[in-house]
Amino acid sequence: MQTKEFTIKWGMAIDLDKCTGCGACMVACQAENNLAPIADASNKIKVMNWITVYELSNGKPYPEHDVAYLPRPCQQCGHPPCVSVCPVIATDKNEEGGIVSQVTPRCIGCRYCMAACPYHARYFNWRDPVWPGGLEKALTPDVSVRPRGVVEKCTFCHHRWMAAKDKAIVEGRDPMDLAEGEYVTSCTEACPNGAITFGDLNNEEHEVAKLASSKHAHRLLERLGAHTQVYYVSRREWVLRQLDNYLEDEKVKG
Amino acid sequence: MGKNYSLPADHELFPEGTSRCSLTKFSIWMGLVGAVALWGLYAAFRVLAEGLGVTALDDYFGFGLWITFDLAVIALGAGAFFTGLLRYILNIDPLKNIINLTVIIGFICYSGAMLILVLDVGQPIRAWFGYWHANVHSMLTEVIFCITCYLIVLIIEYVPLILEQKQLNKIPVLHHIAHNLHVWMPLFAGIGAFLSTFHQGSLGGMYGVLFGRPYVLRDGFFIWPWTFFLFVISAVGSGPVFTVLIATIMEKMTGKKLVSWEIKTLMGKIAGAMLLVYLVFKFADTYAWAIDVLPRSGLTFDQNFYQTIYGKWLLWSELFLCGVIPCVILLTPKLRNNPVLFYSAAFLDCAGITINRYVFTVQALAMPVLPFDTWETYAPNWAEWGASALVLAYGAIILSLSYRYLPVFPQERSLNATKSN
Ligand code: SF4
Numbered sequence: 231m232q233t234k235e236f237t238i239k240w241g242m243a244i245d246l247d248k249c250t251g252c253g254a255c256m257v258a259c260q261a262e263n264n265l266a267p268i269a270d271a272s273n274k275i276k277v278m279n280w281i282t283v284y285e286l287s288n289g290k291p292y293p294e295h296d297v298a299y300l301p302r303p304c305q306q307c308g309h310p311p312c313v314s315v316c317p318v319i320a321t322d323k324n325e326e327g328g329i330v331s332q333v334t335p336r337c338i339g340c341r342y343c344m345a346a347c348p349y350h351a352r353y354f355n356w357r358d359p360v361w362p363g364g365l366e367k368a369l370t371p372d373v374s375v376r377p378r379g380v381v382e383k384c385t386f387c388h389h390r391w392m393a394a395k396d397k398a399i400v401e402g403r404d405p406m407d408l409a410e411g412e413y414v415t416s417c418t419e420a421c422p423n424g425a426i427t428f429g430d431l432n433n434e435e436h437e438v439a440k441l442a443s444s445k446h447a448h449r450l451l452e453r454l455g456a457h458t459q460v461y462y463v464s465r466r467e468w469v470l471r472q473l474d475n476y477l478e479d480e481k482v483k484g
Numbered sequence: 485m486g487k488n489y490s491l492p493a494d495h496e497l498f499p500e501g502t503s504r505c506s507l508t509k510f511s512i513w514m515g516l517v518g519a520v521a522l523w524g525l526y527a528a529f530r531v532l533a534e535g536l537g538v539t540a541l542d543d544y545f546g547f548g549l550w551i552t553f554d555l556a557v558i559a560l561g562a563g564a565f566f567t568g569l570l571r572y573i574l575n576i577d578p579l580k581n582i583i584n585l586t587v588i589i590g591f592i593c594y595s596g597a598m599l600i601l602v603l604d605v606g607q608p609i610r611a612w613f614g615y616w617h618a619n620v621h622s623m624l625t626e627v628i629f630c631i632t633c634y635l636i637v638l639i640i641e642y643v644p645l646i647l648e649q650k651q652l653n654k655i656p657v658l659h660h661i662a663h664n665l666h667v668w669m670p671l672f673a674g675i676g677a678f679l680s681t682f683h684q685g686s687l688g689g690m691y692g693v694l695f696g697r698p699y700v701l702r703d704g705f706f707i708w709p710w711t712f713f714l715f716v717i718s719a720v721g722s723g724p725v726f727t728v729l730i731a732t733i734m735e736k737m738t739g740k741k742l743v744s745w746e747i748k749t750l751m752g753k754i755a756g757a758m759l760l761v762y763l764v765f766k767f768a769d770t771y772a773w774a775i776d777v778l779p780r781s782g783l784t785f786d787q788n789f790y791q792t793i794y795g796k797w798l799l800w801s802e803l804f805l806c807g808v809i810p811c812v813i814l815l816t817p818k819l820r821n822n823p824v825l826f827y828s829a830a831f832l833d834c835a836g837i838t839i840n841r842y843v844f845t846v847q848a849l850a851m852p853v854l855p856f857d858t859w860e861t862y863a864p865n866w867a868e869w870g871a872s873a874l875v876l877a878y879g880a881i882i883l884s885l886s887y888r889y890l891p892v893f894p895q896e897r898s899l900n901a902t903k904s905n
Contacts, residue, residue, distance in 0.1 A: 273542060275860060276537075276542040276543060277543075284854075284857075285856075286856045300856070311694065311695055311696035314619075314622060314693070315622050315623070315624065315690070315693065315694070316619055316622055316624075317614050317618065317619055317622045317624040317625040317628055318613040318614060318616075318618070318625075319617050319619045320613075320617075336610075336613060337606075338605050338607045338610045338611060338614065339605045339606020339607045339610075340604075340606075340624065341546030341547065341606070342546075342622070342624050344543065344546035345546050345547055345848075345849060346694050346697070347696055348697060348853035348854065349696075350543060350544065350854075350857075353543055354541075354543060354546060355535075355606070356535060356536050357534065357535045357537035358535060377607075378535040378537075378606065379536065379605075379606025379607045380606055380607060381606075450854065451696075451854065453781065453782055454695055454696055454698075454853075455695065456696065471855075472856050473855070474782060474855065475781060475782030475783055475853075475855050476782060476855075477779070477782055477784070480782070
């Protein structure tokens with residue numbers, strides 16, 4: 231399976247032992263990326279959240295019971311299941327730091343990419359977006375709002391990278407060589423526990439590159455071969471086992 | 485000569501030498517079907533006006549009833565291209581007695597599927613992007629190309645039949661067009677067979693390439709996923725008997741014999757032979773899936789099934805009850821010649837293919853691939869049922885009008901003359 235590789239590979243390392251499941255990342259993402267609130271949010275598989283926090287359990291009774299929380303943004307796969315299936319190239323994996331793009335004005339809303347993504351990272355605009363009570367005045371100006379009938383997803387706050395690059399250009403620096411922290415996603419910034427680390431996986435100087443190569447780092451559904459750019463870090467074996475479909479007799483790596 | 489007032493008011497339009505029910509009776513029937521169509525139109529209107537939020541689809545089930553319905557009718561409509569291929573290219577002459585019906589059913593199935601797709605895509609106005617920004621790597625692109633081209637071929641195949649309507653055929657120019665189109669029919673049958681094979685295959689391929697969905701993943705045979713071939717063969721293994729079932733329902737409703745038993749059983753035998761080929765591959769495929777794809781994905785066979793709606797009974801029904809049993813009946817002359825067994829086999833065959841398309845569409849998405857995810861369930865709501873009913877009603881309207889006014893069944897006169905003798 232071929233993986234697309236680029237000079238810069240933006241990636242994330244999420245420490246599951248630090249995450250408390252507070253949901254600040256979800257809220258930050260919602261506000262930053264102009265996600266319209268849904269009138270009836272009781273159907274949790276019809277709501278709009280580019281990042282979702284899952285609750286994991288070791289399934290044991292108290293006092294051995296243990297839980298972990300797993301925030302799941304788009305995994306920005308190196309070999310994305312969604313890209314090759316889109317009939318109109320509305321989603322692509324290009325040299326934009328290895329971020330899987332989503333061109334909403336081109337999306338025809340067939341939802342084939344949603345069917346392809348095992349991470350449930352893609353969301354459909356089931357209804358026209360409505361911002362109640364003048365909330366539209368607080369929209370992020372750099373992020374376009376999406377109409378009804380298209381698929382959208384986490385872009386690692388791509389607009390923030392654009393802004394960071396612009397700033398570097400204005401200051402006469404190389405926009406392709408940003409220092410750590412110059413460009414981070416809104417969820418990274420909002421996490422009160424520092425569970426999310428963001429940066430260039432190809433840059434040895436960046437913390438995320440070090441974390442990603444640690445023996446406690448695993449990726450979701452690694453064996454499917456999507457080569458994701460989001461790494462999960464935990465020192466608990468039962469947590470790591472839940473990142474991929476380990477068969478009973480298989481030993482967890484690391 | 486005085487007028488015969490016992491004939492229906494529109495009898496001048498009937499095909500030569502045939503009789504039809506009274507216009508009142510026909511209007512009542514059309515009114516009933518029209519009421520269903522109106523309900524469906526209302527559902528369609530709501531979906532287009534308010535968006536897909538009015539359906540029961542969600543972010544887990546982006547594909548639901550409509551896609552199942554589309555895949556099923558397209559498979560069952562395969563009688564059109566396959567019978568056309570046998571009749572015009574392989575010269576199996578007796579099939580001329582059912583070819584018109586297969587063309588109409590094919591036309592209904594494909595145009596109906598297109599109607600549903602208009603509702604199912606979130607941005608129908610952008611549907612032409614499939615041509616303009618085509619992604620040649622996507623199986624769906626191939627489906628978009630082939631399905632639209634094939635619908636055009638079906639229209640071309642349907643037109644001569646319309647032009648052969650008794651009154652229209654009196655107009656010399658229309659008569660000539662109809663005649664000349666008939667001469668060209670083998671060419672269109674060939675193009676149709678080519679397009680339809682590829683798009684039936686691509687519909688299967690659409691699922692087989694989903695490497696994030698081990699339930700449907702079937703990696704490559706050269707550049708094609710295995711499901712490409714399974715979908716083609718299963719369609720030709722069920723399409724012909726679907727046509728037979730429709731003909732039989734029409735016979736029951738009109739009280740007339742329309743297609744001879746020999747032709748029906750010939751269609752059954754053809755479908756049975758294709759079903760046998762399909763089953764050999766399907767069993768091999770299921771085995772390979774269980775011992776290769778699943779362990780590679782870290783999943784066990786049992787993990788792919790859940791409660792009743794996604795239970796193993798679906799798989800066993802598809803393989804044995806709706807696969808092996810109809811295949812045996814259709815291929816054994818003694819059993820095939822028993823009408824009850826024959827029609828049951830035809831029905832089971834079509835049901836099996838529908839189950840297959842259902843599990844590929846819905847169960848594939850319901851199955852949790854993330855280890856900490858849970859099974860989700862999906863039940864279509866009124867808007868989805870309404871739109872599907874619209875297509876059924878639309879099909880019934882086209883069939884009813886075609887039967888009443890067009891020379892669809894070449895055997896009708898002789899079969900019913902024999903009956904009255
Ligand atoms: S929903 Fe949009 S992005 Fe997804 S496959 Fe269809 S056209 Fe492409």
